Amino acid sequence: MALNLITTRSLERLFNKKPIPGLVSVEGWQRGCIDRINYYSKMLNESIKGNELLENKSVEELITECGMSPSKRNIANYASLLYNLEFSISSLKDTNNDSSTSNGDAPLLKEKPTKFSLLETPDLSLDFNNEPRFTAHTLLQNAIESSFSSMVQFRTLLLNSNMAISGDGFTWLVARIYKPKIQTMNNQMVDDIKYDKLFVFNTYNAGSPFIMNKSNLINNLEKEYKRLEKEKTQNNDSNSQSNVSKSASSYYNEILSSEEIKKIAFNDTTYAPLLAIDASPKFWLYDYGVFGKKEYLNRIWDSIDWSIVESRLPQKYELKYD
Amino acid sequence: MFKKSMLKSTIIRRSIHTVPKLPNINSLSKQGIPPILSSKGFNTVWNQYQAYLCDQLTMATAGTSLESYYPFHIILNTAKKPFQTNIFNLASATHNNHLFIENILPVDKGSNSQKVENRPSDIFLSRIEMSFGKKWDDLKDNIIADINTKLLGQGWFCLVENAQKQLQALYLQNNGTPYYFPRNQLIDMNSAINIDEFSYLQKIREMVSNNKNGKIQDWTLPIIMINVWDFAYLEDYGVAGRKKYLHNVLNNLNWNVINKRLYN
Numbered sequence: 001m002a003l004n005l006i007t008t009r010s011l012e013r014l015f016n017k018k019p020i021p022g023l024v025s026v027e028g029w030q031r032g033c034i035d036r037i038n039y040y041s042k043m044l045n046e047s048i049k050g051n052e053l054l055e056n057k058s059v060e061e062l063i064t065e066c067g068m069s070p071s072k073r074n075i076a077n078y079a080s081l082l083y084n085l086e087f088s089i090s091s092l093k094d095t096n097n098d099s100s101t102s103n104g105d106a107p108l109l110k111e112k113p114t115k116f117s118l119l120e121t122p123d124l125s126l127d128f129n130n131e132p133r134f135t136a137h138t139l140l141q142n143a144i145e146s147s148f149s150s151m152v153q154f155r156t157l158l159l160n161s162n163m164a165i166s167g168d169g170f171t172w173l174v175a176r177i178y179k180p181k182i183q184t185m186n187n188q189m190v191d192d193i194k195y196d197k198l199f200v201f202n203t204y205n206a207g208s209p210f211i212m213n214k215s216n217l218i219n220n221l222e223k224e225y226k227r228l229e230k231e232k233t234q235n236n237d238s239n240s241q242s243n244v245s246k247s248a249s250s251y252y253n254e255i256l257s258s259e260e261i262k263k264i265a266f267n268d269t270t271y272a273p274l275l276a277i278d279a280s281p282k283f284w285l286y287d288y289g290v291f292g293k294k295e296y297l298n299r300i301w302d303s304i305d306w307s308i309v310e311s312r313l314p315q316k317y318e319l320k321y322d
Numbered sequence: 323m324f325k326k327s328m329l330k331s332t333i334i335r336r337s338i339h340t341v342p343k344l345p346n347i348n349s350l351s352k353q354g355i356p357p358i359l360s361s362k363g364f365n366t367v368w369n370q371y372q373a374y375l376c377d378q379l380t381m382a383t384a385g386t387s388l389e390s391y392y393p394f395h396i397i398l399n400t401a402k403k404p405f406q407t408n409i410f411n412l413a414s415a416t417h418n419n420h421l422f423i424e425n426i427l428p429v430d431k432g433s434n435s436q437k438v439e440n441r442p443s444d445i446f447l448s449r450i451e452m453s454f455g456k457k458w459d460d461l462k463d464n465i466i467a468d469i470n471t472k473l474l475g476q477g478w479f480c481l482v483e484n485a486q487k488q489l490q491a492l493y494l495q496n497n498g499t500p501y502y503f504p505r506n507q508l509i510d511m512n513s514a515i516n517i518d519e520f521s522y523l524q525k526i527r528e529m530v531s532n533n534k535n536g537k538i539q540d541w542t543l544p545i546i547m548i549n550v551w552d553f554a555y556l557e558d559y560g561v562a563g564r565k566k567y568l569h570n571v572l573n574n575l576n577w578n579v580i581n582k583r584l585y586n
Contacts, residue, residue, distance in 0.1 A: 070519075077474055164408075167477075204512045228521070
């Protein structure tokens with residue numbers, strides 16, 4: 001369902017995308033973005049080589065179709081990395097309001113942050129340079145404020161979530177698309193894509209916002225594991241009752257045994273990505289240095305193009321009592 | 323007098339983590355570690371990244387019961403506490419990075435009359451053959467290939483010696499530690515996992531939850547440590563150059579350091 005919202009962009013368009021002045025330098029863009037796109041697509045092409053069925057599929061299809069299969073892990077991983085990176089840079093804009101000065105290699109940091117930046121007192125001012133309402137994107141502004149209480153809370157949550165990723169990963173702003181059962185009664189309503197709330201979450205390494213139903217996979221693995229253990233104990237000792245792994249797996253049993261919960265939580269719900277932020281040093285190390293992640297995130301915030309984010313926002317779902 | 327000084331030294335034990343002093347640090351900063359790291363690359367992975375880790379670790383532990391611990395003890399102490407993962411990550415990275423830089427330090431060539439040899443000891447080579455069933459030179463290619471498939475993001479490669487004195491290759495995701503197997507972090511949980519990996523995780527889970535005394539014994543010790551984080555190779559090799567970097571590291575290890583780490 002979420003796939004309908006994503007326009008599949010061709011990679012050529014991406015290669016033509018200029019570095020973002022005020023965020024990364026030309027060299028930083030080459031190393032943090034172009035080189036990575038080249039590398040990921042090379043690895044992806046290698047892993048689907050010879051498989052005609054997969055070769056004709058879009059990156060999004062590869063993620064959703066291979067994402068749950070351990071044997072196709074490589075394919076899903078590189079497709080996902082490619083998608084995530086592309087998505088994260090697609091909503092960035094030039095931070096210099098004066099576009100006449102941007103000549104490609106825009107003024108960046110004069111100096112990279114040093115170890116003393118770790119000791120700086122946090123800036124407590126609540127005035128941000130970049131908010132959706134400044135560019136008259138009130139729909140988005142209202143959506144964010146109703147889901148996260150305020151813009152301040154949203155910005156804090158978004159940037160701190162990214163700060164907390166210690167390795168590679170992405171922080172996402174997503175809209176939860178929820179299809180109530182009633183709608184399926186009426187054929188006209190089925191195609192309506194509506195969201196009820198916005199969320200922020202992290203994915204790590206090649207994790208994807210399209211693969212949210214991991215618990216199904218874990219559940220199946222658990223069943224398979226129990227079967228194998230049972231066979232083993234029966235072979236070893238036919239008298240022994242199978243009480244294998246009861247304590248360890250009770251957590252999963254409690255949550256996942258109920259089919260009802262699964263249906264509500266997963267079957268009718270998808271998450272449409274609106275915005276992604278790359279946490280990997282591959283993107284920021286060249287321009288910001290070892291101590292520069294915080295500064296990078298501040299500048300990312302200033303570079304968010306809210307008009308693109310808003311254009312991805314589905315219709316709001318509202319309960320009507322008439 | 324004696325008693326007084328003893329007391330004093332216990333009370334004011336240092337609680338600040340600082341970058342360990344390496345021999346010839348000035349020439350290392352100027353020349354790097356050829357052919358593995360340029361001077362810029364060395365500055366990033368050691369002078370800056372290690373300083374970053376030490377400062378962050380100091381700030382994360384100051385004023386807590388962990389403040390007088392060494393990174394090694396912080397690792398063991400926080401490995402079992404999911405709510406202290408941030409501290410565990412910093413301590414583990416600090417410790418791992420020190421092991422890494424030590425085993426790639428350039429070997430002092432010695433004077434003409436007394437040449438210092440830099441090669442794996444016979445014990446190491448025979449132990450490798452016993453544990454892996456292949457020669458060290460062949461194993462190196464396997465390691466590089468495995469790092470590429472197993473470590474998609476950041477991580478560490480660690481060749482360890484277990485309690486049975488066998489050598490094992492560990493591919494630690496992010497800031498996993500070789501010292502405590504439930505926190506090896508060998509599996510990338512963000513991709514689909516197969517039944518073998520799940521069984522492995524489940525076995526560990528059972529071990530941890532069935533262990534009433536809370537003490538899991540793990541006597542694994544690291545022999546070779548390789549930094550596979552971006553801070554180590556990105557500057558010099560670029561995103562696509564990780565294989566080249568690993569190749570250079572594995573072929574230019576400091577065997578004087580590594581041979582001593584092995585149980586004789």
